[in-house]
Amino acid sequence: MENLPAHFDSVFTVDCIIFGFDEGELKILLIERNEEPFKGWFALPGYFVEHTEAIENAAKRILYESTGLKDIHMEQFYTFGALGRHPHGRVITVAYYALIRLTGQKEVKPITNFAKQAVWMNVKDIPQLAFDHSRIFRKGFEKIRNKISYQPIAFELLPEKFTLTQLQNLYEVILNKKLDKRNFRKKMLSYDILKELDEKQKGVSYRAAKLYKFDKRKYAKNFQKELSFGK
Template sequence: MEATLPKFDSIFSIDCVIFGFEAGELKILLIERNEEPFKDWLALPGYFVEQNESIDDGAKRILHELTGLHNLPIKQLHTFGEVNRHPQGRVITVAYLALIRIMGQKELTPITHYAKKAFWHPVKDLPKLAFDHTEIFQTAFRRVRKRLNYQPIAFDLLPEKFTLTQLQSLYEIILDKKLDKRNFRKKMLSYGFLKELSEKQKGVSYRAAKLYKFDRRKYNKIFQAELAMEGGS
């Protein structure tokens, strides 16, 4: 039975939700599209996967072509396969997610014709995006909010050295709520994975705050002990 594959007129694309944190704002990478449909619209960086590349390779290639950025730590988020999500036909898109440090990646230069430009845009004033990209962004943001509670993802977004005020501000933006300063600091420091540095914040007009670093080795040790279900008493 069934010796050949059915012929469907369907193709795959990838779309990337790349979060960054800069000047106290959570941002995502957007492109301005250069092709119909949605010429001049803002969209997530994304395009069609080629016939002869894996979707993971396609995602890396497309993100590079659209933004000039290399080797972002993208991971699959979710696959969007509603029948009418693309106005021109059946396109199933695999969404990828990454959280990165913005510093040093301000020069975004598309090297392909299908984007006019690429840039960071604040999450809080996001315009309507092309296709179902608003929904894809929302799915990504919900996932990030959820992960914040059990993965150390805040430290992927913060600079290597950060103040507790920056850390709290990032938590507040992602969780969309004000947190009590005293409780937040107490809790964060109680885990033992934040390392207080001897340096202080530089170039601020107000009283310079202490700088901290995230100790991933320590975090893994604490977390692994928890995992092992053998944490003694």
């Protein structure tokens, strides 16, 4: 959306909502724009789709340029093409989301030159965003909130080894409600998609919890069915 000719016809872009889970908070990656329009505003990472590039690849490229991460599953969720959504002309944007694991390197170095900085921001504190990105964010957040209830996407946000409490916290943050500990554990374990490890949490000043892994193999076997998290 930078270096635009003064006048242009239709242009495609991809915008990405990149979710991460860190210190009990669900966050998304935002760019602080360093150019007009919306200079100084926060925006979703996004960029043009090249003429020789499949949309899906553009989304992956943008994720890579924003975070340095590769091989992350991205999901397209909506295409925004209202007139006037970009002040310079007709821009249609295909929106994707990704769920990533923020273990260790929380450092994000945007390669995108038009951004002053990239920051992880708690989904509860998102300010007004550039363009129609607030709307895009709301729609994407709604999608994952909906999806987490019947698909095991939560694991993509957690470190490989996690405790049941961490998993529950993540569900609570995404669904924005408290869950009952006993019911949550009972149900989650009943799905039989977790592998209990012979290992415990370390470095906590209270009773250490067991660690679990998501077991892809079990999941594939057991599930044509769905998960479900009501209360």
